[in-house]
Amino acid sequence: MAKDWWKESAADIPILKTEIPGPESKRMHGNTTKYFHGLSGQVKLFPVCFSEGHGITLTDVDGNKYLDFSSGIYVTSLGHCHPKVSEAVSHWANRLMNAHDFTTPVKEKLCEKLADVLPGKLNAMQFYSDGTSAVESAIRAARAITGKHEFISCFRDFHGKSMAAVSCAQMVRGDVFSYGPTRAPGFYMVPRPNPYRPHFTKADGTIDTDGYIDFYREFIQEGTVGNVAAFVLEPIQGWGGSIVPPDDFFPKLKKLCDEKGILLYADEVLAGMGRTGEWLAMNHWDVVPDIVTFGKSFGNGFPVTAMVVSEENASALDKISASSSYGGNPMACAAALASIEVIEEEDILSNVRTVGEFIRKRMEKMKEDHPIVGDVKAKGFLLGMELVKDKNTKEPFAEAGTLVYQKAFRKGLAWIPAGHILRMSPPLIMDEKYAELGLSMIEESIGEVENEFGY
Ligand SMILES: Cc1ncc(COP(=O)(O)O)c(C=O)c1O
Numbered sequence: 001m002a003k004d005w006w007k008e009s010a011a012d013i014p015i016l017k018t019e020i021p022g023p024e025s026k027r028m029h030g031n032t033t034k035y036f037h038g039l040s041g042q043v044k045l046f047p048v049c050f051s052e053g054h055g056i057t058l059t060d061v062d063g064n065k066y067l068d069f070s071s072g073i074y075v076t077s078l079g080h081c082h083p084k085v086s087e088a089v090s091h092w093a094n095r096l097m098n099a100h101d102f103t104t105p106v107k108e109k110l111c112e113k114l115a116d117v118l119p120g121k122l123n124a125m126q127f128y129s130d131g132t133s134a135v136e137s138a139i140r141a142a143r144a145i146t147g148k149h150e151f152i153s154c155f156r157d158f159h160g161k162s163m164a165a166v167s168c169a170q171m172v173r174g175d176v177f178s179y180g181p182t183r184a185p186g187f188y189m190v191p192r193p194n195p196y197r198p199h200f201t202k203a204d205g206t207i208d209t210d211g212y213i214d215f216y217r218e219f220i221q222e223g224t225v226g227n228v229a230a231f232v233l234e235p236i237q238g239w240g241g242s243i244v245p246p247d248d249f250f251p252k253l254k255k256l257c258d259e260k261g262i263l264l265y266a267d268e269v270l271a272g273m274g275r276t277g278e279w280l281a282m283n284h285w286d287v288v289p290d291i292v293t294f295g296k297s298f299g300n301g302f303p304v305t306a307m308v309v310s311e312e313n314a315s316a317l318d319k320i321s322a323s324s325s326y327g328g329n330p331m332a333c334a335a336a337l338a339s340i341e342v343i344e345e346e347d348i349l350s351n352v353r354t355v356g357e358f359i360r361k362r363m364e365k366m367k368e369d370h371p372i373v374g375d376v377k378a379k380g381f382l383l384g385m386e387l388v389k390d391k392n393t394k395e396p397f398a399e400a401g402t403l404v405y406q407k408a409f410r411k412g413l414a415w416i417p418a419g420h421i422l423r424m425s426p427p428l429i430m431d432e433k434y435a436e437l438g439l440s441m442i443e444e445s446i447g448e449v450e451n452e453f454g455y
Contacts, residue, residue: 003346006055006079006429013057013437014412015065022062025049041417042073045402046409053080056427056434058414069415069438074238074270074425077297077381078342085300088338092330099330101323106333113340114306117279120288124314126307127328127336131269131295132160134305137320138291139164141309142230142263144316145290150224152216152262153232154192156240159267168232190219192233193245196375196386197394209248213256220260230263230291235281238270241421242377242384250285257290269295269305270382274343274428277352277380284379297428300342302335304328348428356380358432359424362439370446371455372397383424385442396420400449407445413438 021029029047033039039047052059056079058066071077078085092106107127115123128134143149153159153168160166166179167187191199193212200211220228231253237243257264266289271281273294282289290313295305303326309317326332343349360378363385367373374388387397387404398420405417415438416423422442426435 003429005083006057006427009054010056010067010434013065013067013434014441015063016412017064018062020060020062020064020410021046021048022060022064024061028061042070045406045417048409048414050414055079055081056430064412066409066412066414067434067438067441069413069424069426071297071425071427072301073296073416074275074382075296076301077273077275077425077428078300078339078346078348079427079429080301082300082339082342084342085302085335085338088334089302089331092334096330098326100325101328104330104333106330106337107328110333110337110340113337114308117340118292118308119280119283121311122288122292122308123311124309124317126317126320126322127332128305128307128324129303129326129329129332130160131293131305132162132165133324133327134269134293134295134307135159135165135168135267136162137307137322138232138265138267138293139168139230140320141291141307141313141316142265144319145309145313146229146261146263148227148229150186150188150228151230151232152188152190152219152224152228154234154237155189156243157192157232157234157237157267158239159232159234159269186227188219188223190216192237192243193249194237194243195246196243196377207246209246209252212249213252216253216256217260220262228260228262230265231257232265232267234271235266235268235284236271236276236379236382238382238423241386241419242379242382242423244377244379244382247285250282250287254287254289263290265289265291265293267293269293271379273297273339274348274352275380275382275425277349277356279343279349281379281382298339299332299335300339302332304332304336306336343428346429351431352380352428355430355432355435356383359383359426359435359439362436366439366443366446370443370450372400372446372450372453377421381424381426381428381430383426385422385424387420387422387446400446400453403449403452404442404445407448408441411441411445413441415442 167183198207375386377384
């Protein structure tokens with residue numbers, strides 16, 4: 001398969017044929033929302049209806065063609081309908097769609113391949129069909145491995161919407177009503193390091209990782225009953241705004257966890273499988289977690305997720321059955337296997353590293369040139385820009401975030417809003433030319449919003 005399979009369909013984007021959302025989008029969205037409720041902010045702020053995706057483009061029902069800076073929601077990372085992935089799924093769609101948790105030829109291959117690309121001895125696994133289910137199984141695994149029941153997670157991390165996943169996260173999110181009167185017993189939350197908005201600082205004002213680690217040590221002593229099974233974190237905060245921790249954070253946290261007999265569980269549903277330029281985001285810090293979960297990019301759009309623990313804990317997985325209706329079905333395994341092979345064959349990780357660096361530098365320049373761009377967040381293609389009313393006070397500028405999102409969408413950029421932090425998740429195949437195209441649409445929109453607010 002030629003690496004540039006997606007380029008022809010990207011020629012001449014954006015193609016804008018109607019005002020957007022166009023008349024057919026408006027009609028279809030109006031009809032659908034008579035029945036379908038609870039849409040994300042992404043859709044509510046820009047209700048277009050998509051009918052096709054190819055590579056780095058999305059086409060709506062009015063024929064408008066957009067540059068994709070969202071990959072679904074960090075999902076279609078190798079480009080929409082990557083031919084190798086689509087072919088692999090359709091092969092099994094025509095042969096064997098489901099065989100419960102029986103072994104199939106394609107499951108055998110996926111297990112071997114995944115164990116091969118993961119660091120250390122992360123090679124005991126189970127497959128599921130959404131990120132939340134993988135997270136739930138990780139919580140069960142941590143309990144089975146340690147015989148302990150408490151969990152510590154971090155402010156503003158996100159892990160899904162089931163009871164245990166929600167108990168590891170914020171329970172009232174924006175306009176989303178509380179998931180319940182309280183989190184499940186034994187689940188606690190602590191702040192995590194955000195270099196732009198640190199809780200603990202050194203004398204020179206920069207973030208003090210040791211302050212966080214010392215606080216966790218004290219919290220484990222004073223705030224738990226001494227039965228902590230796992231520390232649960234996203235390696236890089238996704239929904240929370242693409243927040244990258246300082247480089248010394250994970251090595252120090254792993255040391256603390258080992259000292260206390262606590263497992264380190266990295267939820268890589270969003271950050272894993274190439275998005276940051278490594279198979280695992282944790283590889284950036286040479287830390288091998290005890291438990292890891294994948295989703296999103298794992299099947300490039302086909303619902304397939306995984307929960308993996310290291311070999312020495314493999315026997316505990318027999319205590320938590322992997323049986324599920326859809327987990328590890330042949331189509332799912334084929335999508336995940338093909339996606340891993342594409343990452344290798346197309347040298348996706350090095351593309352993410354080089355084009356990611358180009359994007360980071362371009363965003364740093366925007367920070368220099370624009371009074372409302374307060375901070376840049378970047379690891380590979382996991383990207384964000386924080387908008388503030390004033391660079392000294394760092395007051396979040398959510399109104400600007402919403403407007404920039406809508407304006408850039410109108411220019412032909414399909415992307416992801418998150419309040420005052422602009423989030424970007426371009427397909428990992430993207431080259432500098434199209435990265436520049438998307439960033440210039442964002443920069444133009446930032447400039448227009450600054451004018452409107454009198455900057
Ligand atoms: C880090 C993380 N974990 C878990 C989930 C839940 O995954 P899913 O929506 O597939 O259930 C998400 C979803 O955004 C996520 O970002």
